[in-house]
Amino acid sequence: MDAVVWTAVGSLTVWLWLLLGQGFFWRTDLRLPPRRDPDDWPAVCVVVPARDEAGVLPASLPTLLAQDYPGRAEVFLVDDGSSDGTGELARDLARAHGGLPLTVDSPGEPPAGWTGKLWAVRHGIALARTREPVYLLLTDADIAHAPDSLRTLVAAAHTGGFDLVSQMARLRVESVWERLVVPAFVYFFAQLYPFRWIAVRGGRTAAAAGGCVLLRADTAERARIPDAVRHAVIDDVALARAVKRAGGHIWLGLAERVDSVRPYPRLRDLWRMVARSAFAQLRHNPLLLLGTVLGLALVYLVPPLALVTGLVVGSTGTAAAGGLAWLLMTATYLPMLRYYRQPRWLAPLLPVTAFLYLLMTVDSAVQHYRGRGAAWKGRTYARPGTVLDER
Known part of the structure; x- marks a missing residue:
């Protein structure tokens, strides 16, 4: 049980750092910066x-x-x-x-x-x-x-x-799978690239x-x-x-009135969207893949598992550390759900979504090593060192 307790404490420590030390990535109040109209509007x-x-x-x-x-x-x-x-x-x-x-x-x-x-x-x-x-x-x-x-x-x-101003369009969230996966996609992106650090x-x-x-x-x-x-x-x-x-000089924030109209009604549509580029995000590095899988497990899967395990075996420390980590995870996800106008009860389900992303990332690597690379709209970009296969 000592290893379980320390793993739960490690997850809680990571969440305390994410809450305060990762550019407040979880806040969704970053919109277009203050502006005034130019005297002469450029072409x-x-x-x-x-x-x-x-x-x-x-x-x-x-x-x-x-x-x-x-x-x-x-x-x-x-x-x-x-x-x-x-x-x-x-x-x-x-x-x-x-x-x-x-x-x-x-x-x-x-x-x-x-x-x-x-x-x-x-x-x-x-x-x-x-x-x-x-x-x-x-x-x-x-x-x-x-x-x-x-x-x-x-x-x-x-x-x-600014030389570059970018807004992250509000993605469509209508189907059950879009509600479960899409807000988390933006949440994870902001966690990797805190908007406040970009500027x-x-x-x-x-x-x-x-x-x-x-x-x-x-x-x-x-x-x-x-x-x-x-x-x-x-x-x-x-x-x-x-x-x-x-x-x-660049700036990135969330959009209010720029929207994606592309639907992703089925899980396989969202799976394809994520898996086509997930391993490329890791620079096709197997060590980064391993680190990502372990990191996702520690940060998102350990908290609920530690809470349940601690309650079952009567380990107060394990349950407390897991429960607090899960609570922090849920609290940091709520602003993104509000931005997407989604119900709050989806927030505790973030570990489920993270597990799906873990599987999508592994699948992305599998496709890469099969020589499939990133496939999109009939084109397949093979992994480096292989012949390009366009179908």
């Missing part, structure tokens, strides 16, 4: 990479075209080899809704060493640079923006002197949310975006790191 080009997005485009693209932006702005949608008529649908939506000018183009299949999305982004940025924009808004095809989204992003970047000049922490990234065009050129991150599966984090390495 902005919006770049939207899209592959087989006909299902979500009617709910997202019209919101971009309807942006209430006082300066010059236009939208470039780059059709990344879609087979569902994404490009033509985009043109139809532009004709029906009007608004900002829309250009639809396609770069063809990506060459070796490029992910499809980043190849599309590269093409979109090249088209945009002919308009000499001050800012580029990189946004995904499943992201719906409030009418003032662009102007508030630009005002925040202008006021704070610290000269700090090492860098991350962005790929669904909504406003980037200064000259900074993108200086940081060699996207060429410098052309192979990255987790492209938003890689992009932010490249910008920070180039001396850029």
Whole structure:
């Protein structure tokens, strides 16, 4: 029992440190920083990479075209080899809704060493640079923006002197599995990359949310975006790191009126979303994988197990340490559930969700070592050293 007690105490110690020493990652009050309107609104080009997005485009693209932006702005949608008529649908939506000018183009299949999305982004940025924009808004095809989204992003970047301003779009939470998994996804992301640390000049922490990234065009050129991150599966984090390495000042926070309209109704949809990049997040390192599995077990699985074990065998210390750790875990998760407008009773179930993420991470590694790499929308990016398999 001594080992069980000390393991429970170790988990409680980790939770006390996470509560106070990890950039207050659990707080959800970080929104766009204070801002004022510029005297002259700079030109902005919006770049939207899209592959087989006909299902979500009617709910997202019209919101971009309807942006209430006082300066010059236009939208470039780059059709990344879609087979569902994404490009033509985009043109139809532009004709029906009007608004900002829309250009639809396609770069063809990506060459070796490029992910499809980043190849599309590269093409979109090249088209945009002919308009000499001050800012580029990189946004995904499943992201719906409030009418003032662009102007508030630009005002925040202008006021704070940021080279990159990113908002983590509010993901859809409607199905049972989305309620269980999605808020935890953002919670875990914030735990890995505390938002308050990201905005610290000269700090090492860098991350962005790929669904909504406003980037200064000259900074993108200086940081060699996207060429410098052309192979990255987790492209938003890689992009932010490249910008920070180039001396850029970045900011990331939660969005209020920027929403993902992509549904993940089934567990396998969410599983695929997480597993496709989980092992890449660990740099394909088996030691990091082992450490992550043990860490997830210690931090999220030990507390409820210690509480139950302590109560069963009559070990007050084990039960107290496990119960307090579980209580801290639950308390830190409540703000994220409130942000997603979910019931509080989901908070104590975080160990269940963490166990699912542990399995997804292991599955990601298994697929990697089978040579499957990261698969998304018909493309499979093989692990380094293998032949690229695109289906």
